[in-house]
Amino acid sequence: MEAKILALLGENARxxxxxxxxxxxxxxxxxxxxxxxxxxxxxxxxxxxILNEDVLAEEKKxxxxxxxxxxxxxxxxxxQAARRIARYPEVKDLFxxxxxxxxxxxxxxxxxxxxxxxxxxxLSTIEGVLSTxxxxxxxxxxxxxxxxxxxEEYERLKVCP
Amino acid sequence: xxxxxxxxKCARKSLVADHIKDLPKSGIRAFFDLVNTxxxxxSLGVGEPDFTTPWTIRExxxxxxxxxxxxxxxxxxxxxxRRAVCDYVRENxxxxxxxxxxxxxxxxxxxxxxxxxxxxxxxGDEVLYTEPCYVSYPAEIRMAHGVPVVIETHVDDAFALDPxxxxxxxxxxxxxxxxxxxxxxxxxxxPRENLEKIAxxxxxxxxxxxxDEIYSELLYEGEHVSIASLPxxxxxxxxxxxxxxxxxxTGWRIGYACGPHEIIDAMMKIHQYSIMCAPxxxxxxxxxxxxxxxxxxxxMRDSYHERRDLMVNGLxxxxxxxxxxxxxxxAFPSIRSTGLNSTEFAEKLLKAERVAVVxxxxxxxxxxxxxxxxxxxxxxxxxxxxxxxxxxxxxLKNA
Numbered sequence: 188m189e190a191k192i193l194a195l196l197g198e199n200a201r202x203x204x205x206x207x208x209x210x211x212x213x214x215x216x217x218x219x220x221x222x223x224x225x226x227x228x229x230x231x232x233x234x235x236x237i238l239n240e241d242v243l244a245e246e247k248k249x250x251x252x253x254x255x256x257x258x259x260x261x262x263x264x265x266x267q268a269a270r271r272i273a274r275y276p277e278v279k280d281l282f283x284x285x286x287x288x289x290x291x292x293x294x295x296x297x298x299x300x301x302x303x304x305x306x307x308x309x310l311s312t313i314e315g316v317l318s319t320x321x322x323x324x325x326x327x328x329x330x331x332x333x334x335x336x337x338x339e340e341y342e343r344l345k346v347c348p
Numbered sequence: 349x350x351x352x353x354x355x356x357k358c359a360r361k362s363l364v365a366d367h368i369k370d371l372p373k374s375g376i377r378a379f380f381d382l383v384n385t386x387x388x389x390x391s392l393g394v395g396e397p398d399f400t401t402p403w404t405i406r407e408x409x410x411x412x413x414x415x416x417x418x419x420x421x422x423x424x425x426x427x428x429x430r431r432a433v434c435d436y437v438r439e440n441x442x443x444x445x446x447x448x449x450x451x452x453x454x455x456x457x458x459x460x461x462x463x464x465x466x467x468x469x470x471x472g473d474e475v476l477y478t479e480p481c482y483v484s485y486p487a488e489i490r491m492a493h494g495v496p497v498v499i500e501t502h503v504d505d506a507f508a509l510d511p512x513x514x515x516x517x518x519x520x521x522x523x524x525x526x527x528x529x530x531x532x533x534x535x536x537x538x539p540r541e542n543l544e545k546i547a548x549x550x551x552x553x554x555x556x557x558x559x560d561e562i563y564s565e566l567l568y569e570g571e572h573v574s575i576a577s578l579p580x581x582x583x584x585x586x587x588x589x590x591x592x593x594x595x596x597x598t599g600w601r602i603g604y605a606c607g608p609h610e611i612i613d614a615m616m617k618i619h620q621y622s623i624m625c626a627p628x629x630x631x632x633x634x635x636x637x638x639x640x641x642x643x644x645x646x647x648m649r650d651s652y653h654e655r656r657d658l659m660v661n662g663l664x665x666x667x668x669x670x671x672x673x674x675x676x677x678x679a680f681p682s683i684r685s686t687g688l689n690s691t692e693f694a695e696k697l698l699k700a701e702r703v704a705v706v707x708x709x710x711x712x713x714x715x716x717x718x719x720x721x722x723x724x725x726x727x728x729x730x731x732x733x734x735x736x737x738x739x740x741x742x743x744l745k746n747a
Contacts, residue, residue: 205731206727206728206731209658209661209662209727209731210654210658210727212657212661343394343396343398344380344394344396345380345383345384345389345391345393345394345704346376346379346380346383346391346393346394346704346706347376347380347393347394347395347396348374348376348395348482348483348484348532348710
């Protein structure tokens with residue numbers, strides 16, 4: 188039941204309780220209780236919309252992917268530096284990864300200058316941070332499993348054998 | 349002497365051959381035309397997956413074009429596809445065929461069935477098949493100058509073929525038995541014990557069995573048994589299958605036939621003269637479906653499974669009694685409780701609530717009292733359609 192609810196929410200976090208209940212074959216109260224429990228246990232941390240900012244008319248925010256090399260600490264590994272970095276509201280996502288660098292961040296700012304100054308004034312000065320490499324995002328093609336570009340509409344037959 | 353034009357007009361025969369003139373158009377066609385005049389219809393009337401072909405398969409089709417593989421293939425189909433098909437059939441249906449002489453790639457199962465019947469039936473031979481059935485079966489038999497012999501299946505038998513009903517229809521002219529399980533439109537499957545009895549009868553009466561197993565991957569309960577795998581049946585069975593349903597490849601038009609060399613060779617003659625070969629890029633994409641499409645196929649099957657429960661439970665809740673079908677993607681509820689016949693029900697439902705279902709009679713007269721609801725529609729559409737149908741059924745009671 189838990190796995191099914193998470194799969195449905197992953198598909199569409201705004202799915203109605205009634206639809207989830209019908210699709211799982213449970214009753215609405217059970218589904219509601221299960222979701223409350225998932226939230227309480229911190230499995231579900233929040234719900235947010237997947238946006239295609241390119242369609243927005245107003246000024247867009249600047250986003251960057253930043254690779255960070257960190258010296259691990261004897262007692263805390265990468266966690267201490269990572270926790271510090273994570274506290275900045277500019278940092279939207281943060282992962283520890285394998286490969287030629289250690290942490291991968293997405294950072295959002297009002298302008299290129301804004302992001303650049305965050306990197307030089309805040310990120311680089313954190314204890315343990317050895318180097319950073321910033322790549323500004325130019326265009327988003329896909330996020331969270333959703334492709335941003337709409338395909339041409341394609342109509343199937345309404346009735347066929 | 350020149351003939352008077354009016355005279356020649358009077359004397360003119362029909363432009364169309366008698367057996368085609370007498371052939372009825374598919375019952376689905378008329379309904380399709382009606383649905384197409386309306387907007388905002390929730391359609392449960394389709395007979396195909398609502399998924400787009402998995403990307404890996406599409407990409408392989410594109411790559412085939414990119415490489416310039418645009419010529420004919422061998423009449424039988426590419427050796428790579430025939431090998432992959434024979435491996436797949438052996439692993440999943442427990443029957444082995446030689447890719448070089450016992451496998452033919454066709455334009456969907458539709459072509460395979462057409463050329464199979466043409467290859468097997470002498471004029472006047474009887475072809476037994478079950479109804480309700482896919483719309484083309486009786487027409488295919490008539491077009492090949494065979495005699496269609498219907499064996500009705502009933503809701504009480506969960507629409508499976510009762511071997512005793514088959515026995516009752518056997519005559520000295522019986523030549524071919526055509527099976528389709530899981531079944532379009534009923535979603536019925538055949539229990540192994542029924543198949544064993546039918547196999548024994550086929551051997552006793554020297555019938556050839558054509559088994560259209562296009563929905564066999566879309567099975568939600570129990571095991572799928574191919575009659576071709578039963579003892580003594582391989583040499584008298586033609587196994588038909590394709591990529592349309594399980595791999596969501598209806599528009600690619602790739603099917604296949606596996607069977608004894610003698611039959612495949614005869615079908616190949618018809619195929620070679622009328623079709624030449626199946627499309628090259630589609631054959632190459634089909635190889636990828638078998639190699640890399642399994643995971644996506646299972647994901648789609650699980651999704652149909654979930655939607656089956658949603659549809660069938662919903663139909664029963666609103667008072668349209670419906671068996672839980674074990675395979676395919678069709679629910680076949682009874683609408684007898686409404687007092688309407690199938691066509692009236694479908695037309696009134698369409699006009700009143702804009703939900704399209706297909707009258708059961710499109711699949712044979714014994715489909716009267718039922719409609720086909722395809723659950724290869726989005727969950728939201730299914731939920732909305734059930735709501736609307738519930739309102740419609742209620743309005744009939746209040747009237």
